[in-house]
Amino acid sequence: MTGQAAQQSYDQRDPGKSRTSPAPQLLSIGQVLARLAKEFPELSNSKLRFLEEQGLVSPSRTKSGYRKFSPQDVERLRLILSMQRDHYLPLKVIRGHLAEIDAGRAPALPGASAGGQISSIIPAGRRYQREDVLRESGASATLFSEAISASILTPAETYGEDAVTVLRSLVALKKCGIEPRHLRGYRATAEREVSMIESALLPIARRKDAGSRARAAELSGEIAGQLDVIRASLVRSALGRLTS
Numbered sequence: 138m139t140g141q142a143a144q145q146s147y148d149q150r151d152p153g154k155s156r157t158s159p160a161p162q163l164l165s166i167g168q169v170l171a172r173l174a175k176e177f178p179e180l181s182n183s184k185l186r187f188l189e190e191q192g193l194v195s196p197s198r199t200k201s202g203y204r205k206f207s208p209q210d211v212e213r214l215r216l217i218l219s220m221q222r223d224h225y226l227p228l229k230v231i232r233g234h235l236a237e238i239d240a241g242r243a244p245a246l247p248g249a250s251a252g253g254q255i256s257s258i259i260p261a262g263r264r265y266q267r268e269d270v271l272r273e274s275g276a277s278a279t280l281f282s283e284a285i286s287a288s289i290l291t292p293a294e295t296y297g298e299d300a301v302t303v304l305r306s307l308v309a310l311k312k313c314g315i316e317p318r319h320l321r322g323y324r325a326t327a328e329r330e331v332s333m334i335e336s337a338l339l340p341i342a343r344r345k346d347a348g349s350r351a352r353a354a355e356l357s358g359e360i361a362g363q364l365d366v367i368r369a370s371l372v373r374s375a376l377g378r379l380t381s
Contacts, residue, residue, distance in 0.1 A: 229358075
């Protein structure tokens, strides 16, 4: 079943039937795996738990704490897994799509054209020419060249929103006396972090299925976010010692 078909199946559920209906047909996690195994052979217990931890599905619980999935939960899982497998959508995009459905709306699949076809995995962000980047960021041509020389920016035909954001930060730092040349080591630090993330994801990356690729992409962002938290904490701690 494709992501579009899964969504139609999920959208057509009877809103009057809820998890609290008399004698609902509830399934254990093992029964859910068995039911979806043919469509998603790579699905595992840990994958289902991961999707629950991410807030994408919320099975009910018995008094003993066992998960119980309703037919609606199963259709929701089918939709999530189809969007990952067929369209490589990250969980952030899927979460937003599900929020629209939960709000009673009937959104098109992310990246779908008017005809319902997926034109791209994620709608492309705005691209800027060099002159546009300078105008949007308020950076000078000299600062832009210095950022390239310091390997903070990579030369390209066009640039994305990240380049604008980075240049705005460089403009602010320059006012404090910090120039791109002072930040040359940041590229090496970033590459070391990427190498560490790649090593952590190696067991998943070795699998060639689409679901594993989607999960690896999602986890890489999560790991990077946690590294940002630690880095910020270390900087604040060092600044605290500096000012104490």
